[in-house]
Amino acid sequence: MSENRGAAVRYESVQKSYDGENLVVKDLNLDIARGEFLTMLGPSGSGKTTCLMMLAGFEPATHGEIFLNDRPINNVPPHKRGIGMVFQNYALFPHMSVAENLAFPLQVRGMDKSEQQAKVKRALEMVELGTFGSRRPAQLSGGQQQRVAVARALVFDPELVLMDEPLGALDKQLREQMQYEIKHIHDNLGVTIVYVTHDQTEALTMSDRVAVFNDGVIQQLSSPDALYESPQNSFVAQFIGENNKLNGRVTAVDGSECVVEVPGGISLKADAVNISGVGSKTTLSLRPERVELQPEKEMDNMIDGKVEELIYLGDHIRVRMNVAGNREFVVKVRNRGERRQIAEGDTVKIGWAASDCKALDAVA
Amino acid sequence: MSSTSTDHMDAPSDGIMRAADGTPLKKSLARALRREKLRSFLLILPLLAFIILSFLMPIADMLFRSVENGIVKETIPQTVALLKTWDPTTGEAPGEEVFAAFHEDFVKAYKDKSHTRLGLRLNYDEPGMSGLFRKTGRKVAKMEPPYKDAFIKVDKDWGKVETWAVIKRASPVLTDGYFLSALDAKRTSNGIEMLPEKERIYLFLFKRTMILSIVITVSCLLLGYPIAYLLANLPLRTSNMLMILVLLPFWTSLLVRTSAWKVLLQQQGVINDFLVWIGVIDDANRLIMINNQTGTIIAMTHILLPFMILPLFSVMKTISPSYVRAAKSLGANDWTAFWRVYFPQSVPGIGAGAILVFILSIGYYITPELVGGTSGIFISNRIAYHISTSLNWGLAAALGTILLALVMLLFYVYDKIVGIDNVKLG
Numbered sequence: 001m002s003e004n005r006g007a008a009v010r011y012e013s014v015q016k017s018y019d020g021e022n023l024v025v026k027d028l029n030l031d032i033a034r035g036e037f038l039t040m041l042g043p044s045g046s047g048k049t050t051c052l053m054m055l056a057g058f059e060p061a062t063h064g065e066i067f068l069n070d071r072p073i074n075n076v077p078p079h080k081r082g083i084g085m086v087f088q089n090y091a092l093f094p095h096m097s098v099a100e101n102l103a104f105p106l107q108v109r110g111m112d113k114s115e116q117q118a119k120v121k122r123a124l125e126m127v128e129l130g131t132f133g134s135r136r137p138a139q140l141s142g143g144q145q146q147r148v149a150v151a152r153a154l155v156f157d158p159e160l161v162l163m164d165e166p167l168g169a170l171d172k173q174l175r176e177q178m179q180y181e182i183k184h185i186h187d188n189l190g191v192t193i194v195y196v197t198h199d200q201t202e203a204l205t206m207s208d209r210v211a212v213f214n215d216g217v218i219q220q221l222s223s224p225d226a227l228y229e230s231p232q233n234s235f236v237a238q239f240i241g242e243n244n245k246l247n248g249r250v251t252a253v254d255g256s257e258c259v260v261e262v263p264g265g266i267s268l269k270a271d272a273v274n275i276s277g278v279g280s281k282t283t284l285s286l287r288p289e290r291v292e293l294q295p296e297k298e299m300d301n302m303i304d305g306k307v308e309e310l311i312y313l314g315d316h317i318r319v320r321m322n323v324a325g326n327r328e329f330v331v332k333v334r335n336r337g338e339r340r341q342i343a344e345g346d347t348v349k350i351g352w353a354a355s356d357c358k359a360l361d362a363v364a
Numbered sequence: 365m366s367s368t369s370t371d372h373m374d375a376p377s378d379g380i381m382r383a384a385d386g387t388p389l390k391k392s393l394a395r396a397l398r399r400e401k402l403r404s405f406l407l408i409l410p411l412l413a414f415i416i417l418s419f420l421m422p423i424a425d426m427l428f429r430s431v432e433n434g435i436v437k438e439t440i441p442q443t444v445a446l447l448k449t450w451d452p453t454t455g456e457a458p459g460e461e462v463f464a465a466f467h468e469d470f471v472k473a474y475k476d477k478s479h480t481r482l483g484l485r486l487n488y489d490e491p492g493m494s495g496l497f498r499k500t501g502r503k504v505a506k507m508e509p510p511y512k513d514a515f516i517k518v519d520k521d522w523g524k525v526e527t528w529a530v531i532k533r534a535s536p537v538l539t540d541g542y543f544l545s546a547l548d549a550k551r552t553s554n555g556i557e558m559l560p561e562k563e564r565i566y567l568f569l570f571k572r573t574m575i576l577s578i579v580i581t582v583s584c585l586l587l588g589y590p591i592a593y594l595l596a597n598l599p600l601r602t603s604n605m606l607m608i609l610v611l612l613p614f615w616t617s618l619l620v621r622t623s624a625w626k627v628l629l630q631q632q633g634v635i636n637d638f639l640v641w642i643g644v645i646d647d648a649n650r651l652i653m654i655n656n657q658t659g660t661i662i663a664m665t666h667i668l669l670p671f672m673i674l675p676l677f678s679v680m681k682t683i684s685p686s687y688v689r690a691a692k693s694l695g696a697n698d699w700t701a702f703w704r705v706y707f708p709q710s711v712p713g714i715g716a717g718a719i720l721v722f723i724l725s726i727g728y729y730i731t732p733e734l735v736g737g738t739s740g741i742f743i744s745n746r747i748a749y750h751i752s753t754s755l756n757w758g759l760a761a762a763l764g765t766i767l768l769a770l771v772m773l774l775f776y777v778y779d780k781i782v783g784i785d786n787v788k789l790g
């Protein structure tokens with residue numbers, strides 16, 4: 001029935017409603033390849049956890065089917081799915097020692113004692129907690145608990161591991177270190193990982209592919225660089241990285257390029273990504289670092305802007321400008337050492353290439 | 365003290381930290397805290413006074429009453445003094461000297477009628493003493509010396525060694541007699557002896573109180589655990605509604621609820637009628653569910669159930685559902701996930717609930733009195749009897765003290781086995 005065989009996980013037209021009135025997940029179709037690191041990224045309440053819970057078996061899908069290795073699993077209870085899971089609060093059993101926590105999945109599988117011990121030892125060494133086996137979870141730091149949770153989800157060699165905001169409770173430095181370690185484990189073991197986060201940096205640095213969720217719908221599913229370089233709609237452009245938007249109306253379309261008129265009667269050339277023809281409204285999306293301040297050579301788009309605010313950030317300077325009626329227009333200027341003669345209140349020329357400016361669906 | 369008194373901020377030579385004015389830091393801190401301490405003390409003072417008056421002092425009084433025995437020495441002081449030198453093992457009653465003193469004491473006692481109280485007291489040790497004292501009292505004023513013969517003329521018992529041995533044994537100001545009676549034993553001339561099998565009641569009642577309390581605690585646990593689990597895992601609105609139902613019994617008086625059980629459980633009651641009607645039992649064999657242990661167990665379980673459910677609920681409420689989910693994702697089936705992961709975390713609630721129910725039940729009195737009949741009454745009913753009917757407060761106090769000791773012993777054992785830290789009320 002599935003034309004795309006070989007996927008580790010496959011959501012087929014999955015819908016989910018908790019109350020029978022609102023769809024929390026709307027028609028989800030998603031293939032996850034074996035060994036892939038896929039991240040579900042999205043704002044709070046967008047349905048990420050719900051998707052994960054349906055996969056783990058803790059929430060039934062209201063409609064549609066989920067496949068695990070091409071086997072439909074809607075009627076398979078959670079404990080028979082063989083999916084490892086790391087919870088946001090770790091859910092380490094407080095009444096068991098670290099070693100007992102790790103041995104738990106092996107015990108319930110009826111593995112014999114000596115094999116259990118060997119596996120637990122190996123898993124603890126993998127997360128560099130070799131000597132912590134006899135401690136209780138409460139006697140570990142947040143980062144150590146997190147590692148134990150990862151080790152526990154991996155100790156029974158699942159092919160698929162789900163992680164729901166596993167680093168949410170850690171401070172920035174520890175989070176970066178753990179991101180690296182999880183990625184490292186993924187590369188070494190070759191397991192499939194489905195990872196949920198609402199931290200976009202985390203999503204971009206760790207994943208093979210990122211699924212951006214909003215309002216129960218995947219807005220875009222692509223590699224991290226494609227997500228940043230070529231967002232498919234305004235939501236993704238806004239959500240991933242920093243973004244300038246200019247609202248306008250399409251006046252001409254020429255293949256993949258189009259011309260958009262923005263307030264002030266200015267016509268700008270842009271990449272036609274997501275517009276519905278001449279005369280339609282559109283929102284232009286432009287990364288702050290792709291804008292040249294006082295360009296030396298001719299560019300596709302050249303307009304005037306008034307400098308509103310200068311913020312010195314060391315390696316770069318943020319220039320907030322008023323451009324075509326948008327007072328939040330930001331330009332990032334690399335700090336090359338030469339003193340630029342601009343001051344707040346100046347009107348200066350800025351320019352950018354048509355290919356860096358995406359014409360997307362209109363937002364208010 | 366450092367020689368330069370101005371540089372007191374520097375580490376002084378005597379190693380004591382000092383405040384800016386030179387007083388030791390500890391002292392000035394204590395002074396600063398004293399006001400605060402005084403204030404909090406004043407705040408708890410009314411409660412403290414109340415507890416001392418209504419709780420600690422009655423307990424102390426009870427402990428004292430269980431061994432207090434001034435009455436013999438106060439009523440017949442000269443006799444008691446002379447009896448000290450008399451040795452019952454000689455097998456001879458005391459001499460004329462003792463009888464003379466006894467007569468003098470008795471005449472005084474007869475005037476203020478305290479001889480009947482003494483008789484009553486001695487009757488606890490030896491049945492018949494009360495009657496002997498009353499009978500003698502009527503004739504004591506007209507007695508002529510020699511008093512020994514005069515007393516024996518009134519009653520032959522005065523000539524017996526055993527009578528005087530009882531008085532001598534009861535003379536000390538402190539007695540273990542009440543405790544011995546409370547344990548179905550008594551002191552005879554051959555030392556401490558257990559009462560004959562047929563007369564023993566208190567040990568048996570203690571045992572029954574314990575066993576029934578355990579049965580009640582276990583039934584509360586079996587009935588309460590699933591309810592508490594349900595309440596803790598339902599959405600808040602529904603669980604609040606159900607919680608009101610759990611607390612509903614508190615809205616009606618204990619007596620009303622207990623009497624309701626009488627209506628339900630009696631042989632011509634609702635439950636029997638129903639069972640006969642659906643044909644489970646026939647009319648001649650109606651079940652006896654009231655005025656026996658069954659009645660006590662059913663009614664007490666009902667009354668104490670909320671005390672099990674509430675601590676269980678508040679502990680279960682803190683167990684995150686993600687633990688069970690984690691267990692299932694790790695391959696545990698529903699039962700294993702419950703038994704290995706959920707249940708151990710609910711044990712503190714079980715501990716708190718069980719202790720609460722057990723201790724309440726061990727001292728319960730109204731319900732067993734009303735629905736327990738004779739086979740379902742507790743030791744506390746006996747205590748109440750001795751306080752209000754037989755007026756043997758010493759024995760009541762001894763029974764109460766033993767009950768208190770028993771509860772404390774159980775606490776201790778519980779602490780050793782489960783650990784008192786493992787008790788959580790929420």
Ligand SMILES: Nc1ncnc2c1ncn2[C@@H]1O[C@H](COP(=O)(O)OP(=O)(O)OP(=O)(O)O)[C@@H](O)[C@H]1O
Pocket residue numbers: 018019024042043044045046047048049050051198
């Ligand atoms: N058990 C539930 N009952 C009813 N509604 C729920 C339940 N769980 C989630 N929802 C609703 O479903 C929607 C999606 O929730 P979900 O937990 O999947 O979001 P999320 O993307 O994981 O958000 P976050 O980043 O905050 O974790 C939310 O609007 C939420 O209110």
Ligand SMILES: [Mg+2]
Pocket residue numbers: 048049050164
């Ligand atoms: Mg979530």
